[in-house]
Amino acid sequence: MDIFNPVFWIFVATTGGIYTIMALGLYVQFSLAGLPNFGHVAFMAVAAYAMAILVARYGLPLPVGILGGLVAAVILAILVGVPALRLRADYLAIATVAGGEIVRYLAMNLQGLTGGPIGSIGLLGPGKIATFNGSWQVFMGDIAFYLKPIFGKYGRPDTAMAIVVWVFAFAAILVLWRMERSPWGRVMQGIREDDTAVAAIGKNVVGFKMQALIIGALLGAVSGMLLALQIGVFSPDDYQPTITFYAYLIIILGGMNRIWSVPVGAILFTLLYTGTRFLNVYPLTLFDSGERAYLRLFLVGLLLVLFLAFRPQGIFGDRRQILEK
Amino acid sequence: MLLKVDGITKAFGGVKAVQGASFDVKEGSITALIGPNGAGKTTAFNLVSGFMRPDEGTIQFDGRRTERLSGHTVARHGLVRVFQTARVFTQMTVLENLLIAARHQPGEKFGAAWLMPGRTSRREREIRREAEERLALVRLTHLTHERAGALSGGQRKLLELARALMVQPKMILLDEPMAGVAPVLGEQLMEHIKELREKAGITVLIIEHDIDLVMSISDRVIVMDEGRVIADGPPDAIQANERVITAYLGRNAGAAA
Numbered sequence A: 001m002d003i004f005n006p007v008f009w010i011f012v013a014t015t016g017g018i019y020t021i022m023a024l025g026l027y028v029q030f031s032l033a034g035l036p037n038f039g040h041v042a043f044m045a046v047a048a049y050a051m052a053i054l055v056a057r058y059g060l061p062l063p064v065g066i067l068g069g070l071v072a073a074v075i076l077a078i079l080v081g082v083p084a085l086r087l088r089a090d091y092l093a094i095a096t097v098a099g100g101e102i103v104r105y106l107a108m109n110l111q112g113l114t115g116g117p118i119g120s121i122g123l124l125g126p127g128k129i130a131t132f133n134g135s136w137q138v139f140m141g142d143i144a145f146y147l148k149p150i151f152g153k154y155g156r157p158d159t160a161m162a163i164v165v166w167v168f169a170f171a172a173i174l175v176l177w178r179m180e181r182s183p184w185g186r187v188m189q190g191i192r193e194d195d196t197a198v199a200a201i202g203k204n205v206v207g208f209k210m211q212a213l214i215i216g217a218l219l220g221a222v223s224g225m226l227l228a229l230q231i232g233v234f235s236p237d238d239y240q241p242t243i244t245f246y247a248y249l250i251i252i253l254g255g256m257n258r259i260w261s262v263p264v265g266a267i268l269f270t271l272l273y274t275g276t277r278f279l280n281v282y283p284l285t286l287f288d289s290g291e292r293a294y295l296r297l298f299l300v301g302l303l304l305v306l307f308l309a310f311r312p313q314g315i316f317g318d319r320r321q322i323l324e325k
Numbered sequence B: 001m002l003l004k005v006d007g008i009t010k011a012f013g014g015v016k017a018v019q020g021a022s023f024d025v026k027e028g029s030i031t032a033l034i035g036p037n038g039a040g041k042t043t044a045f046n047l048v049s050g051f052m053r054p055d056e057g058t059i060q061f062d063g064r065r066t067e068r069l070s071g072h073t074v075a076r077h078g079l080v081r082v083f084q085t086a087r088v089f090t091q092m093t094v095l096e097n098l099l100i101a102a103r104h105q106p107g108e109k110f111g112a113a114w115l116m117p118g119r120t121s122r123r124e125r126e127i128r129r130e131a132e133e134r135l136a137l138v139r140l141t142h143l144t145h146e147r148a149g150a151l152s153g154g155q156r157k158l159l160e161l162a163r164a165l166m167v168q169p170k171m172i173l174l175d176e177p178m179a180g181v182a183p184v185l186g187e188q189l190m191e192h193i194k195e196l197r198e199k200a201g202i203t204v205l206i207i208e209h210d211i212d213l214v215m216s217i218s219d220r221v222i223v224m225d226e227g228r229v230i231a232d233g234p235p236d237a238i239q240a241n242e243r244v245i246t247a248y249l250g251r252n253a254g255a256a257a
């Protein structure tokens, strides 16, 4: 693929949209309610696995699988939140890291259930090839049929996927944007600033935090399932802890506390991340491709450090807000 | 009795901050809680308001046992506290600081802003009117749209008092409301506290170090020392009490403790 190929840009758009939904989940938890969730990827993974297992192993229809994925993420949120949300924020940070790692080890080691390190393809055990996204591809194909008149030869299933992803992302932004400006959002802002003071005026702080955790988990679940449906075959490696870190980068890049900057941060991050793939010019060609893969991660990191050094408030953020208290 | 505290105890590791304190607060009274620094007054407030759980003892507010309830539930029952160091929401405007504290806003349920926009905005208008009245009362109207972070310490205390009143309490707990407040604002604050009792019938329990002030506004004074209640009675009786004089008034010779 090269940079002038529209198929590449469709891929970037889809990935950026999935990352937007993922980062929106973290936005609700971290930017809105002040909850440090360092295991966001676990909500994505749990949902993806629940969906794939229900469909591939139990032969249930995909919508049931998706529902199962959402339920699994909510259960994980409750398991993490009930013990940790009553305590100080740092306990939630630890609980989410632990929860995330537990999910990953279970996915790796419960081979009978998850297919282990080979991933979703091994869901039916050795010697059989498991798939779970057949009906999704049919669905995308159907949409693509209606896109043909508009997009011509690019009215393809992957274009359909990009559109579905972004329709969902914008709907989620719209709902959250409205909620943020409602009395509900005002209580969340209070909790982010000083949860003791919010309790003192008679609001159930733990209840509000649980809502934020669950809403964030649901958005994480949707992004995790979309990622699985996009790549078709996934393994625990597709849900590395670094993905949680990407979600934080996206929020920071866009500028915290501003919901419309989440999609911008996500697109920027996706461009940075996939764009560095094209660094095959001299003198970088002196490195072999394996070395270039690491170089790419290094460059992404370097760019982000420089960005934060010169614009710590993000693209849209207000510098005053992060400097004063 | 609106509040009945019986034998409450709280230890932090080896430090027994409150050891078997008992006291009552009569409905409609202004009661002062005094005592030297470290006597356990703030801890007693934390216990009464549900922000800490007593190791022993019982607390009854408005006919209900509350020692096992959480802080927000106690506040909902009508017992609202104001903190020793003002805890206003600095990133919100002065007005928003009051709006957030109002009760019965259906829009605080997730999704309600979509599902019942009419009810939410109707209640929002009522709340706003109420908030504007409270701001006028504490003379912060000129700062309505200012960020609360820009307020002085004294103004923050006034704002926090106004915010507590938005919860429509039966009783408020004030922890050293005068500390760090400019004298002019302090006098204003005292006037408000008296008015609260007179006009709104709100019961006040106040921790205060200024003895003259305590004696002038309170109907009753409770004295704590080393985690215990050592005296309890009308202001003039307290001023004459030997134990109080040696434990507190004498030791600090009239100055603020």
Ligand SMILES: Nc1ncnc2c1ncn2[C@@H]1O[C@H](COP(=O)(O)OP(=O)(O)O)[C@@H](O)[C@H]1O
Pocket (backbone or CB within 6 Å): B012, B015, B016, B017, B035, B036, B037, B038, B039, B040, B041, B042, B043, B044
């Ligand atoms: N959260 C806490 N952890 C440990 N010790 C505390 C805590 N709160 C108060 N104390 C201790 O309890 C004692 C009483 O403190 P406090 O209730 O703040 O007294 P006062 O308000 O009368 O000055 C002090 O010795 C104080 O150091």
Ligand SMILES: [Mg+2]
Pocket (backbone or CB within 6 Å): B041, B042, B043, B084
């Ligand atoms: Mg104190």
